[in-house]
Amino acid sequence: MEALVGLNLELGHDDTSSVLADKCLELLGKDERKRTVGEYVVADARAKAVKGLVELVCGNLGSAESLFQGFQDSEGYVGNAALSYGEFLHATRNLSLAKDVYQKVINEVAENKDFSGMHALAACNMASEEVLLAAICALGQLEAHMGKFSDAEETLTKALNKAEQLFGSRHPKVGVVLTCLALMFRQKAVQEHSTSLLIQEGLYRRTMDLLKAPPLESEGNATMGSSNRRDILALARGGYAQALCVQQNREKEGERMKRWAEAAWKNSRFSLTEVLKTSESSNKLPVIDARIGRIM
Secondary structure, X not given: OHHHHHHHHHHOOHHHHHHHXXXXXXXXXXXXXXXXXXXXXXXXXXXXXXXXXXXXXXXXXXXXXXXXXXXXXXXXXXXXXXXXXXXXXXXXXXXXXHHHHHHHHHHHHHHOOOOOOOOXXXXXXXXXXXXXXXXXXXXXXXXXXXXXXXXXXXXXXXHHHHHHHHHOOOOHHHHHHHHHHHHHHHHHHHHHOXXXXXXXXXXXXXXXXXXXXXXXXXXXXXXXXXXXXXXXXXHHHHHHHHHHHOOHHHHHHHHHHHHHHHHHOOOOOOOHHHHHOOOOXXXXXXXXXXXXXXXX
């Protein structure tokens, strides 16, 4: 059921994801005695964490916080569950602890050789390799949010290599990581008063190619529907538009691209402009989850 929640989140079916996550909690809650025993504790933590992930995607940080309370003391504080907890900490600007959680997930998943226990059983975009990729990608984003751009570039490059190794160089998940890289270069350019327009433009162009961006002549909202990675594509196109708008001979193209991206953007927590203008001092920090290709 965890995998079904993850797949529906990736497809943009948030209501279905929420219903499935609630059902998972309901099933585990039917026998309170078992919830204090071994694998049931792990399953309970994972059920709460995947529901917390749904709440994060929907922008309900208060609801997510209640689900993650006391999480560090749980036996289920590993893998998928720990990653979602780390993303909650990241989104709420508890950066130091979030970094520790991401490192813990990376180390544990990379070193784990036993796939028989409840900790390791997972499927689809919740499988261990996807968790490892997403944790590396999240760590790179966090380092960028902390202004550690050299570390961020190195970490996100590792995530890119991992994505290409797992899925091939033409997979949409590669585009998700490329978007994180492009955002990092933009944040770096703003903070250091430098320019990286050509790098950003190249990353965004490749992302749009991998995500099969529809033509600008189409209406962003009507064309995208509730399709998966909708916000990632809108973000990539919006970032590309910004890079074009500062170039005098390409301003009109940039404005068209910006209008399309704003029409396609449907994130409930952030405006497109807020994500593109993220800096070390931002009150809210967007986190891109590479498992589900969503912005939280």
